[in-house]
Amino acid sequence: MGWMQDETGLESRAANHVALTPLSHLARAAQVFPRREALVDRDIRLSYADYHAAASRLAGGLVAEGVASGDVVATILPNVAAQAIAHFGVPACGAVLNTINTRLDADTVSYILSHGGARIVLVDSQFLQMCEDAVGRIDDKAPMIVEVPDPAAGFPASGRHPTWDDLLAKGSPDFQWVMPQDEWESLALNYTSGTTGRPKGVVYHHRGAYLMTMGTVISWRMVLYPRHLTIVPLFHCNGWNHTWMMPVLGGCTICCRDISAAAIYNAIADERVTHFGGAPIVLNSLVNAPDEERREFDHTVEVFTAGAPPAPATLAGMEKIGFNVTHVYGLTETYGHVTECLWDSAWDDAPSDEIAARKARQGVAMPMMEPIAVLDDQDSQVPLDGKTQGEIAIRGNCVMKGYYRDPDATAEAFAGGWFHSGDIAVQHPDGYIQIADRAKDIIISGGENISSVEVEGCLMGHPAVSLCAVVAKPDDKWGEVPCAFVELKKGATGDEADLIGYVRERLAGFKTPKKVVFQELPKTSTGKIQKYELRDVAKTL
């Protein structure tokens, strides 16, 4: 405790204490990089002066529509310019940004709008009908709909609601931003896509988002003026806070409305993209893209991947074609990534399969976080032996304030002074963590724990496998046995016995899938495979 004997006159004041907020990044960028390209969305190219002016107009328009400090403004938008602008414009009037997953059903969206108490919802015309349905289910205090049309994408304005342009016309580029006075004020509200029960509303504070941006610069080895492609949906942990980060670097945010291997390759070649984040499934699509969708590029693209442990085969494939992949890990509750698989040059000369195995670890705490722990049932650190499993526990400034209007769930998540992730991991002697599995994804066969991740990683090494998921299938004798669902590469044919034999050669017998099903896998909008659906299928096999 560094309080000196006499601290008279040393208290904080306006000159030496300013609330941390990512809003400050855009405010500064508009002053120091006014003419630099800031935001690109197809034909739209905004400089930092333009970007700041658009955010100011949005903030002013919201105020004109009655939005007050602390009110919630929701969006149902793909990764288009309006979504990026909303990330600054909504908090710039003191409001809280509630980005909603565009793939949700009307019933769930209705719940979110109602629970969060959104005053206004900005919705892309593609999702208007669903949104109207959702809003129609709210009895009182239904939010006002503002439509964001995208005629170029085939979604013109319906004519039934005021539009984005109408809203911005009510604001002014000179609108005076409402900056937080306390960095603990709420910035964003993100509902987790729970697989059971109603989604929970994760609340972010300004301080956490600011520190996430500063730490990410270091971990991602970013220097001034990167060009970032938004692949991670901005409705998912606010795109890991990358849109808030770009202005501090004078970089450019390049929007990607519809995500495909071709769109990513085109953006890399045409827009000189230097960085993007994406789930392993996105990386996989790049590795397996047909020749006609690929484009040449001569720079290394830095990729953050998270959402599931990337298979060694995916990682190795990415390196070959010009990408440097860093595996990161986090949750909606932690603003996105809070660990990184920091590369140790001592591993440079390892065999390629060991390199890939190392890269599949979730790694160590990012610079802005406290050390990550793996705890046993009594909240004690497990041995760092790479074997003993425990729950990943997280502490630091990039952990949510809590769940909105759910103090019980908040208290439970924060029990013992840690945020409990629900992810099961081991910790290696060097402190690197490695996820064994989500607690609910572990398969218990004859009393032995089987990590579905381990079996999946093995299957992904088979040349015919494009994507796979392994879940528990009820079994009279063993309780549960592993069951594999597989998407094949183009032109490959499925051979159950071959795949089972492939795993048997590489893993312990009890870890070998007893059944292999060839089908397209159900996925969330962020590329996570929906295992609970597959578990239901497995029960019927």
Next chain:
Amino acid sequence: MGWMQDETGLESRAANHVALTPLSHLARAAQVFPRREALVDRDIRLSYADYHAAASRLAGGLVAEGVASGDVVATILPNVAAQAIAHFGVPACGAVLNTINTRLDADTVSYILSHGGARIVLVDSQFLQMCEDAVGRIDDKAPMIVEVPDPAAGFPASGRHPTWDDLLAKGSPDFQWVMPQDEWESLALNYTSGTTGRPKGVVYHHRGAYLMTMGTVISWRMVLYPRHLTIVPLFHCNGWNHTWMMPVLGGCTICCRDISAAAIYNAIADERVTHFGGAPIVLNSLVNAPDEERREFDHTVEVFTAGAPPAPATLAGMEKIGFNVTHVYGLTETYGHVTECLWDSAWDDAPSDEIAARKARQGVAMPMMEPIAVLDDQDSQVPLDGKTQGEIAIRGNCVMKGYYRDPDATAEAFAGGWFHSGDIAVQHPDGYIQIADRAKDIIISGGENISSVEVEGCLMGHPAVSLCAVVAKPDDKWGEVPCAFVELKKGATGDEADLIGYVRERLAGFKTPKKVVFQELPKTSTGKIQKYELRDVAKTL
């Protein structure tokens, strides 16, 4: 103000709020980069594990000697390993680090030790006699002297005091660090080298030093694993906080006990230095170094320069020999640099003299700061016209807590919600500030203000001039006239008429020095020219 309608359960707690402190950087580095080279001082080469262990031993040793949280521990050390270790080890026991300028006289040091209330002073054997003299003048509560011998530099232990090794032997590498609970706690106490009156004790908080490190990474375009040479004395604004920054990047701090062009060239060539900071006088010595002191190197070295506006000729010379110089500006009260002359690529094609003139500007706020203002007498922003002069006013998280035990001076410095720098500047239409002069350095001749900086910049362009300073000389007719003091390059001869003619061709007549004196210039330890001494000389001419 983003307070939501219902903030129940959303308060900060152990899991989601941790006090910001640069101590966290070394704690993390010891975990994630344990084997990387961290600290080099001639034959000493410490890994991050070693560096952390040494800081822990120091912290434990200080506690064993009775140092408690909030106590002051002083150092009188050159840029050696012990000084870097003290930057972590002293605050790691909750104490406040008071680095004292090694060139001060015993009377001033006595005042500082007494005013700051240091419990222990760590002193290099080179400065022991002065320190003993200083301590001897303190009647009660004199600090304990711990001697840091440096036999390799010719300064063996005196045998009269416990040594650095004795102190560390009392600590343990497992000492549990005392981390700040509140980021506003005091971290460091830096006495400004005032030219009149007693020095004032500038108090730093942990929050400011942490944010300085994060912002500097961006401004200095640093990626992981830089190699930083400590040229700026660590007793000067804690070396602009660079030693606290390096662990977050896994970089290496390379100590430089005695600063010379040869030592810098050797460190660049032998230790592969990538970054260093230094006053323009240091840059000048590199540009003018004789061939036998130069070394070849094939990488670009990034240089921050501050302390005085670098002359265009110095900047142009540095670029030619492989350095990329960024001009930064700040004060002891702002932890070092808080503005940077951020380069705009639109200027790339300007003529070289214009490029140098641009680079000589102090620029814009660094990423962690609020915009810098230039204020008139009524604390109103002056027009951004590049002409109207005002005082540089600074606001942001890298501004000191205040002056220790001097609430009146603190209140005065912070009047109106700004830190008032005392530096006179203009602000250009693009927001870049440019210092006209220190208020006290301006020459008023016949009612016209003359910027000594402008005349100096002109003189530095003359091929015979190595270094110069222009001050006011009392004049019966004009009140004051400019008087130039000049250090010549090796082999050059002084010609007063030639220099006066050179300036007359380039500047308005009233700005031309009426007198030129050829002599070595008096400098502070940080390379600032001591103009008050020259002013005294000028009065006698």
